[in-house]
């Protein structure tokens with residue numbers, strides 16, 4: 001019976017051992033690191049992005065209104081399914097804009113050149129550490145109309161249809177870009193819509209929207225500073 005990633009890994013390990021392969025990559029150390037990677041790379045990132053999305057919704061009620069109007073009109077009070085995304089362009093744009101402005105992995109992950117390279121006239125020696133600064137793309141003033149402001153229109157055309165933007169790369173780019181992108185996008189869509197169908201997010205009593213502070217806590221991942229928000233039932 002294969003219930004999960006760990007079962008699949010252990011089954012493969014066993015069959016390789018039975019076939020006499022004692023030196024495969026399917027060993028306990030790699031199993032532990034893979035599980036750690038899945039938790040570290042796959043849980044914090046999505047949870048953080050969701051925190052940012054709720055903070056943006058509480059701070060900008062005019063955008064929350066539009067998301068909730070679209071959700072009520074298209075799916076009503078039921079839970080969204082993956083296939084609903086194409087019919088929810090405004091909601092999709094809000095999630096993309098959340099990822100752009102939240103910029104949670106600003107320096108992607110450290111890479112090292114495997115050989116000497118000349119890139120755009122710059123010589124980079126083999127073995128040099130390279131940090132791809134995603135901030136430079138996500139906040140690029142030549143790409144975005146209002147790079148430093150939350151603006152879902154960045155991802156909408158004149159008819160209100162969702163548009164992809166090349167400069168939207170919160171998962172980085174190239175061969176080593178995030179392998180969890182499609183899973184993360186699906187999770188963000190399902191969790192965000194689930195919450196917004198059921199709740200209205202507001203600042204707590206006595207706090208204004210303007211007082212919600214978007215300054216991130218700086219670390220390897222940019223997280224929102226701790227906030228209290230109210231989740232008011234809509235049903």
Ligand code: HEM
Nearest residue numbers: 041042045046049105108109170171172176177178180184
């Ligand atoms: C909002 C969610 C997420 C964001 C913004 C994100 C972003 C990133 C970024 C920027 C990188 C670095 C890519 C590079 O080296 O240039 C990365 C790597 C990685 N991500 Fe994600 N990620 C997310 C969710 C996930 C999920 C859900 C998983 C797995 C379940 C995952 C697994 C990984 C792994 C294993 C790597 C390392 C890949 C490698 O070094 O080859 N991530 N992610």
